[in-house]
Amino acid sequence: GADCSLMCPAVDPKLPSSFTSAGNGPALVCAGHGRCAGDAASCVCDARWYGVACAVYCDPAETCGPGAGFLRATCGVDGACVCLASPAKGHWAGATCAECLDGWAGQGCDVPCPC
DSSP states (O other), X not given: OTTXXXXXXXXXXTEEEEEEOTTSSOXXXXXXXXXXXXXXXXXXXXXXXXXXTSOEEOOTTTTTSGGGTOSSEEEOTTSOEEEOEXXXXXXXXXXXXXXXXXXXXXXXXOEEOOO
């Protein structure tokens, strides 16, 4: 934070999934893949890095693409793959994002179902 009372999340490079604070050994602020957002003491992650401490890598085309078993997915805020849900890309669901989300129909899952 601005007065140094709040710290950005940091990751111990020996334990990539753990969080640590200053004084507990070497740590990478925002996992070395982002920057501290000042007053909020939160990380702003670089492109393709996600999570509280920017420690999760996700490339929408590779991690969440057909080669990974997904048909219509992207990276969510935590770096996990989530099915697309937008007027432009359709509203998808299912393990591989190949089914229409409840309430949607049509070849592109872009037609609202009538009530």
